[in-house]
Amino acid sequence: MAAAPGKSCGACTMCCSALEIAHFSKPAGPLCANCRLGGGCTIYAERPAVCRDFECEWLTSRDLLKIAQLYLDGGEWEGKLIVSEAWVHTSTRPHARIDEATEYGYLWWLKSFKSGEKSYPAFFMSGNGGNKVVAIPALDMTIVITSTNYNARGMHEQTEKILTDYVLATVE
Ligand code: SF4
Numbered sequence: 001m002a003a004a005p006g007k008s009c010g011a012c013t014m015c016c017s018a019l020e021i022a023h024f025s026k027p028a029g030p031l032c033a034n035c036r037l038g039g040g041c042t043i044y045a046e047r048p049a050v051c052r053d054f055e056c057e058w059l060t061s062r063d064l065l066k067i068a069q070l071y072l073d074g075g076e077w078e079g080k081l082i083v084s085e086a087w088v089h090t091s092t093r094p095h096a097r098i099d100e101a102t103e104y105g106y107l108w109w110l111k112s113f114k115s116g117e118k119s120y121p122a123f124f125m126s127g128n129g130g131n132k133v134v135a136i137p138a139l140d141m142t143i144v145i146t147s148t149n150y151n152a153r154g155m156h157e158q159t160e161k162i163l164t165d166y167v168l169a170t171v172e
């Protein structure tokens, strides 16, 4: 399958971890032995069909903002209900405690981001490299920060510092 026009994997190798590849008896989760982080597939010309056929959604930052805004708006987008309000409510409530500051809903992390004297409860997605999609209900604000610090120590802390010290710090 040809890649969608204008889309490129860049340094991303997420599907080389996420996919189950029966050809190599590779379960979903661990990185494929043929993948070089930041360098891609070392057997690209001979990669199995499942790898050739896979296309992720290639969500752009604007797409991710829309998902966060959809959840902030109770599952509605431009007046049309896309996701049930009950699911939005349930998935953005705590169902597991991760540590003192962090809880987990259903596919959303939950915690408060502090900036100066203020603290903003948020629900957010958090991905390898330090990528974050954040929704702050009290501010009706959605924020996307993309980052390529894959597997690097401090990747999430760096993004959170950008969020608190450079984005939330501008909120009056
Ligand atoms: S197809 Fe998607 S998930 Fe896979 S490497 Fe490319 S951008 Fe990443």
Ligand code: SF4
Residues within 6 Å of the ligand: 015, 016, 017, 019, 021, 032, 033, 034, 035, 036, 040, 041, 042, 043, 044, 047, 048, 051
């Ligand atoms: S064979 Fe190549 S494209 Fe397929 S999962 Fe492994 S590294 Fe990725």
